[in-house]
Amino acid sequence: MSVEKVATAQTIAVPVAEEIGEVWLAPKPTSLWRDAWFRLIRNKLAVAGGIVVLLMILVAIFADQLMPFPYDKSSLSHANEAPSATYWLGTDYIGRDLLSRIIFGARVSLLVGLGAQVIIVLIGIPVGAVAGYYGGKLDSYLMRFVDVMYAFPQLLFVILITTMLGASIINIFIALGLTGWVGLARQVRAQVLTLREREYVKASRVSGAGGPYIILRHLIPNTMTVIIVSLTFGIPLAIFTEATLSFLGQGIKPPIPSWGQMVGENQQYLRSYWHMTIFPALALALTMLSFTFFGDGLRDALDPRMNK
């Protein structure tokens, strides 16, 4: 963080000193977010990842306008076609346009990724903050429960929930959320444990603030960086799990397309029609890669101590 600050101090200070003489300005205070932003945009890989993520979000939002054909419109006379001028990425075994299905698949993937994070945040932050702040018996009970949840093989548990409840998008959110909050809860708790001994929290307590007020006003805002980083890694993880689930035929139900489901369905035609499997697989790999680059960059930017 000091590099920018020194630089700004000098560039401001030099002209001022020339004009007035002996005035030396203190460096302009910069906020955490501003510092982080500058660190982030200096990281080329993170910027590249961020741009792809942004593009993907745009594609997901404007999927209806961008799709050349409806994602579920099949035309059997055009089945199994290789990429061409009409069907840029070819068609699948019942003649549905692959490009349209991949575009709509972006919406499904992002929706699953974000939806799962909503549930993870709603469970993980309160559990972590309460356990960390109040400590004692409550903490040890909650953390024992977290340990039990942690021992669950996540994918299997997700399959259990979705097959039992039925695999709608909402149920996939729920399954991913119910299994995914454990990591966030642990991180928030660890952060709160150190924060609750800080002077400003003690001061707040001495002036009569209650537990809920301190948690909401002081502790959670100060764990924001941990939460944001955890979410940036959580989104691709959720997309990954949904893809695996759909690949096994236990996830998003047809005709709604999902990248994992497309790979799973079309892999039996690999020998003759490679394009059907390769394009959704590439979309998946590119998305995961971009999120990883962006997440790595964001973590380094928000927490300079981690940066080596």
Place this chain on the structure above:
Amino acid sequence: MLRYTVERLLWMFPTMLAMSLIIFVIMHATPGSPLDPLAANANPLTPQAQANMARHYGLDKPLHEQYLTFLWNVVHLDFGISYVQKDREVSTIIQNTFPISLVLGSLALIFATTIGLTLGIVAAVRQNTWIDYLATSVSMLAVSTPNFVVGVLLIVVVALGLNLLPIAMTSADLFDPWSIEYWSKNWTFWILPTITLGVGPLATIARYTRASMIDVIRSDFVRTARAKGLLEGAVVMRHVLKNALIPVVTIIGPLFAAVGTGTFVVEFLFSVPGMGKFFVTSMSGRDYNMIMAVLLIYGFFLAIMNIVVDLLYGFLDPRIRYN
């Protein structure tokens, strides 16, 4: 140390108990039952027949009674019969299929750790050369590619394109991990599944090893070791590697979990007759006994592995004290 180990092992009982209770509640709280599976090709019985069957299998008893019966049987290592494969006991199915999954997982882990460590070490020692860039970008790519995508690519290129290796595996009955004859005949079947399952963990290990090595290479004691005239090889092997491996061990726990659940996808893709293949069918068939057994075995395995990793961690780093 002994106290810590015993304590951790004892904690496994309540953990497994809680896990089985959660699974039990989820299975019984949701619609469908083994007799009325809601599956696509299910063949529903008449209500009278269903009631008879329910009485026979004890599915008509109150839930708490069913759960206690289940616990009592598990203590006697009896997981009941499979509702989907009606003539077979769950324990028999598991006995036949679990070793296959275990061998696949172990092969993948051996592959991942040997190649991953080597790649990470070489990349760190030759930092900022083309070897480093190649190793780093390949592992970045591998970390973010789902294993079924890797599997599909391998099938397209190696099996279908170059026609080098077979895709599908032989049946479970012929499997014998201790027979040299089995391996000399069938080793080619195992290559692609092993690579598919191992490549993700391999990349993770390589990245962690490289980062941790670079961290240690810059420390003072390494400079001292060089200054007193040690050969570069001795510095790396004796001073750097020993200290750099400690953080790497921590990620082996999560990697076990990744490999464990990864076997489901890989067994599905390469039709390996392991335990994972049965899991999905038993799910849609509401095969209560089978689901419970598979989940508990995985949970038990992960828990044991986590304990082993924690103990190993303390063994490598004497600064860590257990309490």
